[in-house]
Amino acid sequence: MQVSLDINGASVALDLDARTTLLDALRNHAGLTGSKKGCDHGQCGACTVMVNGRRINSCLTLAVMHEDDEITTVEGLAEGNTLSPLQRAFISHDGFQCGYCTPGQLCSATAMLDEAAKGWPSNVTADLENATPLTDEEISERMSGNICRCSCYPGIVEAIREAADAPAQKTGAEA
Amino acid sequence: MTNELTLDKKADTRRLDEMAQGLLGTPMDRPEGVLKVTGKAIYADEERPSNLAYGYLVRATGPIGRIVSTNKDEIAKMPGVVAVIEEADLPRNSVQGATPTAAPTRGDRIDYIGQPLALVVADGFEEARHAAQAMTAVMEADTGLHFDPEAPGASIETPEAKQASQGDLDAAMASAAFTLDEEYHTSSMHSAAMEPHATIAEWKDGKLTMRGAYQMLKFNQKSVSDALDLDLSQIRLLSPFVGGGFGSKLGIAPEAIAAALASKAVGRPVSVAMHRRQVFETTTHRSATKQKVRLAADKDGKLIGVGHDNLVYNLPGEKFSEPTTQATPFTYAGENRVIGHHIARLHRPAAGSVRAPGEAVGATVFEMAMDEMAEKLDLDPIEFRVRNIPDLDPSKGIPFSENRMEAVLRDGAERFGWKHTKPKQRLEDGWWIGTGVAAAVRVNMMSETSARVRLTQDGAVVETDMTDIGTGTYAILTQVAGELLGLPANRVETRLGDSDFPKAFGSGGSVGASSSGTAVYLACMELRQNIAAALGVEETDLTLKDGRAISGNVAKPLTEIVPGEGWSATGTVKGGKAGSLVRQATWGSCFAEVAVNAVTGETRVRRMLGSFAAGRILNEKTAKSQCIGGMTWGLGMALHEELVHDPRDGHMVNRDLAEYHVPANLDVPQIEAHLLMEDRDDWANPVQAKGIGELGISGTGAAVINAIYNACGVRIRSLPGTLDKILAELP
Numbered sequence: 001m002q003v004s005l006d007i008n009g010a011s012v013a014l015d016l017d018a019r020t021t022l023l024d025a026l027r028n029h030a031g032l033t034g035s036k037k038g039c040d041h042g043q044c045g046a047c048t049v050m051v052n053g054r055r056i057n058s059c060l061t062l063a064v065m066h067e068d069d070e071i072t073t074v075e076g077l078a079e080g081n082t083l084s085p086l087q088r089a090f091i092s093h094d095g096f097q098c099g100y101c102t103p104g105q106l107c108s109a110t111a112m113l114d115e116a117a118k119g120w121p122s123n124v125t126a127d128l129e130n131a132t133p134l135t136d137e138e139i140s141e142r143m144s145g146n147i148c149r150c151s152c153y154p155g156i157v158e159a160i161r162e163a164a165d166a167p168a169q170k171t172g173a174e175a
Numbered sequence: 176m177t178n179e180l181t182l183d184k185k186a187d188t189r190r191l192d193e194m195a196q197g198l199l200g201t202p203m204d205r206p207e208g209v210l211k212v213t214g215k216a217i218y219a220d221e222e223r224p225s226n227l228a229y230g231y232l233v234r235a236t237g238p239i240g241r242i243v244s245t246n247k248d249e250i251a252k253m254p255g256v257v258a259v260i261e262e263a264d265l266p267r268n269s270v271q272g273a274t275p276t277a278a279p280t281r282g283d284r285i286d287y288i289g290q291p292l293a294l295v296v297a298d299g300f301e302e303a304r305h306a307a308q309a310m311t312a313v314m315e316a317d318t319g320l321h322f323d324p325e326a327p328g329a330s331i332e333t334p335e336a337k338q339a340s341q342g343d344l345d346a347a348m349a350s351a352a353f354t355l356d357e358e359y360h361t362s363s364m365h366s367a368a369m370e371p372h373a374t375i376a377e378w379k380d381g382k383l384t385m386r387g388a389y390q391m392l393k394f395n396q397k398s399v400s401d402a403l404d405l406d407l408s409q410i411r412l413l414s415p416f417v418g419g420g421f422g423s424k425l426g427i428a429p430e431a432i433a434a435a436l437a438s439k440a441v442g443r444p445v446s447v448a449m450h451r452r453q454v455f456e457t458t459t460h461r462s463a464t465k466q467k468v469r470l471a472a473d474k475d476g477k478l479i480g481v482g483h484d485n486l487v488y489n490l491p492g493e494k495f496s497e498p499t500t501q502a503t504p505f506t507y508a509g510e511n512r513v514i515g516h517h518i519a520r521l522h523r524p525a526a527g528s529v530r531a532p533g534e535a536v537g538a539t540v541f542e543m544a545m546d547e548m549a550e551k552l553d554l555d556p557i558e559f560r561v562r563n564i565p566d567l568d569p570s571k572g573i574p575f576s577e578n579r580m581e582a583v584l585r586d587g588a589e590r591f592g593w594k595h596t597k598p599k600q601r602l603e604d605g606w607w608i609g610t611g612v613a614a615a616v617r618v619n620m621m622s623e624t625s626a627r628v629r630l631t632q633d634g635a636v637v638e639t640d641m642t643d644i645g646t647g648t649y650a651i652l653t654q655v656a657g658e659l660l661g662l663p664a665n666r667v668e669t670r671l672g673d674s675d676f677p678k679a680f681g682s683g684g685s686v687g688a689s690s691s692g693t694a695v696y697l698a699c700m701e702l703r704q705n706i707a708a709a710l711g712v713e714e715t716d717l718t719l720k721d722g723r724a725i726s727g728n729v730a731k732p733l734t735e736i737v738p739g740e741g742w743s744a745t746g747t748v749k750g751g752k753a754g755s756l757v758r759q760a761t762w763g764s765c766f767a768e769v770a771v772n773a774v775t776g777e778t779r780v781r782r783m784l785g786s787f788a789a790g791r792i793l794n795e796k797t798a799k800s801q802c803i804g805g806m807t808w809g810l811g812m813a814l815h816e817e818l819v820h821d822p823r824d825g826h827m828v829n830r831d832l833a834e835y836h837v838p839a840n841l842d843v844p845q846i847e848a849h850l851l852m853e854d855r856d857d858w859a860n861p862v863q864a865k866g867i868g869e870l871g872i873s874g875t876g877a878a879v880i881n882a883i884y885n886a887c888g889v890r891i892r893s894l895p896g897t898l899d900k901i902l903a904e905l906p
Contacts, residue, residue: 019301028229028300033221034214036418038369039451043832046369074214083212091208094800098645099211100369100418106212124841140841147832149369149419150645151807152800153843 003064007032008076016063023047025063026073034074034103038147045146048104049073055111057145074103077110085166086110089159097150105146109160112142116164134164176705176744178697182621183751185576186861190700191658191791195720199658200852202796206664207416207649216416219388220373220448227375228257229300230437230447231307232430234456235285235292237824238316239522242283242292245312250295253309255302260437261293264402268525269458270426271495272390272683273622275397278426279492285314286490287524288826289456294433296441322825324488324519325465331486332518337496339504341570342511344469347480351471355548359468360893361536363818364461366529367837368644370418372458373448374427376434383438386413387431390424391681392640392674395431402432412640414672417682420644422528423458425683430457455830459527460818462487462497464536468544471511476552478508478563483541484515489526497526501533502616502873503541504570505758506580507563512570523825528683530808531869534617539812539894542613542877547890555595556612556881557584568758576753576858579762579788580614582851587764587786588612590849598888599906606770607906608781609886613877615763615787619856619865621750622686625677626694628656630702631741632734634666634722637698641679641691642672646868647797648687654793655692655862659699661719661733677745685761685866690748692793693860697746705744709736748860757858761865763787765806765875769882771889776901778883780810784847785875790856790865798867802848805871811838812872813879814895 005012007030014029023040026032026049035058038046042060049058050072077084086109089095096102116134124141125132132138139157148156191199210216247259266278267286285292292312297303321329348354374387383405389395392412399410417424434447449457464485471480485499496518503514529535549556564580567573587593593612601608626639635656643649652669656662670676679694680686700714707714712726719725722733753759768782785806792798815836819828829835848871855863880891889904 017299017301019305020299024300027221028223031223032214033217033223036218036370037220037448038371039832041451041831041833043451044369074212078213083209087212090212091204094205094796096208096211096645097647097797097800097804098369098417098419099207099216100218102211103214136845137841140843144839144841147369147837147839149367149421149837150800151804151838151843153807153838153840154803154845154847155800156840157845 001064003067005063005066005071006069007071008073018064020063021059022061022063022066023058026058032073032075036100036103038101045108046101046104048108048146050107050111053111053114055108074106077106085163086159089162093155093159095152095155095159097152101146101148105156108143108146113164176701177747178701178744179747180697181749181751182753182860184753186857186863189855189863191862194658195718196658196661198664199654200792200795203650203654203664203794205647205650205797206653218370218416218418219386220375220446222375222386224377224444226443228296228298228441228443228445229303230294230296230434230445231303232291232433232449232453233293233295233307233310234453235288235290235312237288238314239285239287239320240317241315242285243313243315246310250306250310253306255297255299256295256306257298258296258437258441259293260296260433260440262436265291266429266432269428269527270398271493272422272425272528273394274426275394277398277402287522288824289524291429291433291457294437294447296437296445320522322521322523322820323822324486324521330520337516339514344480344482344511344513347471347511348469351479352474353472353551355468355470355544355551357468357544357892359466359540359543361464361540362816362894363463363820364529364812364816365455365818365835366421366423367832367835368419368421368423371449371451371454372424372428372430374431374434375444375446376438377444378438382409382411383435384411385431385435388417388424389414389427390417390420390642390644390683393678393681395427396674398427403435412674414642417642417644420682421530422532425528428458451832452830456524456827459525461529462489462526464497464499466499466540468541470544470548472548472552476554476559476562480511481507481509482513486517486519488519488521488523490522491520493525495527498533499537501618502538505568506616508565508569521825523820524827531617531873534873538616538874539876542874543880546881557588560584560614571758574757576757576759576856579851579854583762583764583786583788584614586849587766587784590786591766591784593766596885598885602773605773607773607887608770609882610766610768611878611882611885613765613874613881615765615870615874617685617761617870617873619759619761619859620684620686621690621748621754621860622680623749624679624690624694625745625747626691626698627677627743627745628695628698628702629741629743630660630737632737634662635660637667637669637695638676639671639679639691639694640674640676641687642682644682646682646687646801647794648691650797651688651692651793652695655695656699659696660702662722666722685869688793689860689862689864689866692862692864693748694746696862697748698744701744702742705742706736753858759858761789761867761870763870765809765878767878767882769879769886771883771887771901773905776898776905778814778896780844780879782844783810785871786849787867787870788851788854789867789870790854790859791863792850792852793864795850798850799848801868802871803846805869806846806875807838807843808872809875810843810879812894813876817895
């Protein structure tokens with residue numbers, strides 16, 4: 001069936017089998033293989049993309065459900081050739097090795113910083129009434145839906161902490 | 176030009192320490208990093224040639240036995256289906272590592288549940304998957320099969336070449352002041368690399384191109400050649416980026432041959448990406464082990480006897496068996512020694528190499544036993560280990576190339592703030608807190624490897640079929656070439672993962688960095704000779720830095736020295752007598768602080784720190800990441816990872832990432848890895864570097880288990896140390 005998707009600000013018209021997941025639409029039909037298939041089951045997080053600013057597992061949703069949604073993939077995180085602060089920090093802190101989970105980690109982290117900035121609690125948040133600082137434990141908990149088998153978790157946490165602490169970030173850690 | 180070296184003796188110079196570029200060893204960012212963070216690195220299943228068809232493997236659901244018939248004809252009529260590849264020469268399972276032949280084939284049999292029965296090819300992925308899931312077979316079940324290594328009647332092999340004995344261990348055990356005789360178990364484990372195995376196969380003019388997730392192209396190309404009866408010249412493999420391997424991609428997996436067969440049958444490029452559950456079942460996993468450790472020590476804590484016996488398993492017809500005791504013959508002293516190795520033949524999915532085959536489970540269990548023995552002796556476990564560092568390899572009587580065990584134990588202890596304490600001393604807020612230590616040890620190997628370096632006026636290009644599976648190959652080969660040729664990293668381009676390039680051993684066995692690094696070194700030394708000759712000076716008098724050649728009063732940019740067409744040199748290194756004249760190994764220590772919940776028995780690792788020595792470190796950042804990754808695998812082995820096999824039919828019960836638990840972010844503290852940066856091993860190769868990719872898992876999990884004992888007094892002898900095993904014995 002005909003579907004029009006808004007991916008990274010561009011409108012993309014696709015003719016899809018109704019069973020096509022958003023992930024397979026991106027990888028097999030839209031030419032965007034940055035989003036990765038690690039399990040096709042919502043278990044690993046490698047396929048994480050942002051839909052209307054929220055992070056989701058793109059393998060667990062059908063493409064036809066996203067006709068009017070704004071979809072952001074790893075290919076949409078940089079502005080031209082300028083990497084986002086998270087992308088830069090992942091490189092300098094070696095927040096990846098093989099790189100296969102990295103697109104999902106980056107989309108997840110981008111959305112996660114926004115969630116934290118809005119004051120959304122996590123499973124390890126002790127105080128639901130007052131703003132909680134984004135500790136290493138908070139970052140780790142909020143990123144635990146993204147598996148990294150190379151096990152670069154310490155570098156991932158450092159990279160996110162650095163990006164979160166960077167001033168004048170549009171993710172708005174101070175907002 | 177070629178420059179060949181067989182490693183028959185100790186290197187007599189450390190030329191890399193004389194270089195001026197200052198690039199090697201630095202924590203340089205990965206040169207391919209930008210591609211990886213922008214989604215532009217192209218992995219196995221990501222090229223999309225026109226007219227691409229999709230294949231989906233059909234899973235045999237059992238029973239095990241002879242295939243009588245299938246509903247292939249019905250499946251072929253389903254919407255979108257182009258072909259059903261149901262052939263006797265479909266591979267049964269992955270090829271074992273460093274094996275230049277094809278895998279056993281399906282024939283008319285299913286040997287384990289989950290084996291590929293067929294491949295369905297369709298225009299669309301969804302159509303292929305749907306049809307594949309509808310395919311069934313009528314089977315004639317075998318009887319008398321075994322699924323559990325310890326079940327009565329299981330067929331157990333005890334190959335003579337894999338047993339060893341010296342002195343009289345029984346007598347030593349009888350006379351020793353202190354002894355330990357315990358049985359340990361480790362679970363089956365899976366590599367579970369993030370990228371599922373995949374291949375896109377395409378035939379053009381009689382030539383087959385396969386873009387896939389492969390670790391060792393030289394061997395993989397030969398396996399394809401053997402499976403499909405093709406000349407090597409007809410096969411091109413491309414693996415520029417591999418989404419993790421950890422042993423599971425050493426040998427090609429069943430999807431590769433299936434894709435090639437399908438592409439030929441349908442005359443179109445075919446993509447076959449295995450589902451995560453198919454990866455678990457059809458690629459090789461680490462066998463569970465049963466290990467018996469015997470230790471005998473005199474009253475001063477000197478070991479006089481060491482016994483290490485183990486039982487592992489594999490499918491009939493598989494040559495590999497987990498070399499559990501690989502490091503036991505040389506790690507600790509003791510004149511009376513026995514090694515035993517037994518293999519059960521089971522109809523479970525095939526076992527094979529997983530990161531640090533042997534030491535990962537063997538050294539880990541041995542380090543658990545060493546902790547128990549230290550307690551019997553009332554010794555600090557570090558002191559006990561140090562007292563038993565042998566002067567010579569106690570089994571072969573040959574010297575060590577270097578032994579850094581004490582150095583890494585002392586370094587780690589100081590950084591961690593190690594204090595030897597009695598168990599059950601700290602109960603804080605409902606958690607028992609404890610610390611543990613373990614040593615890590617992994618054999619070091621070299622294998623024949625070539626690389627080509629082209630030097631032009633623009634810079635240097637390194638080419639080899641070596642892969643980067645996350646290990647940092649792009650970074651380190653860039654650094655070796657840049658250091659020797661006096662070029663900044665941005666003037667060196669490293670191209671990997673193309674079988675048309677000079678052949679490397681590949682990524683496996685911690686062989687890659689040292690072997691490929693040496694091949695690049697040899698090629699660059701040849702190019703340095705060219706530069707020196709052009710300047711009319713001796714190569715040893717040449718300083719190359721930032722694209723300039725300096726010798727005495729002469730300084731010239733390389734652009735004025737290198738001819739327009741450039742120079743090309745190929746370096747080839749071969750393993751030689753240096754591998755048998757001395758014992759070569761890498762050394763590590765690991766320290767952990769854990770909290771065990773006093774009510775539930777749940778263990779959380781609060782701190783983990785390691786210190787490692789592996790000769791020259793080529794990139795401090797990527798080497799540390801390898802160690803941190805390995806230590807996390809140790810943590811996973813200690814606490815989480817357990818493949819469960821159904822004792823009734825051998826099938827893998829928890830064959831996905833929801834049920835097979837690998838460490839997630841919150842399971843892992845901010846692990847620290849420290850490297851002995853000044854270490855050099857002259858016996859290893861002229862780069863003085865050894866492998867580091869597997870050292871981090873080779874014993875470190877024991878630090879967690881030993882810390883659990885220190886915290887709450889519960890000895891775990893069966894991994895993983897899940898809460899059910901702790902709960903019953905909690906104080």
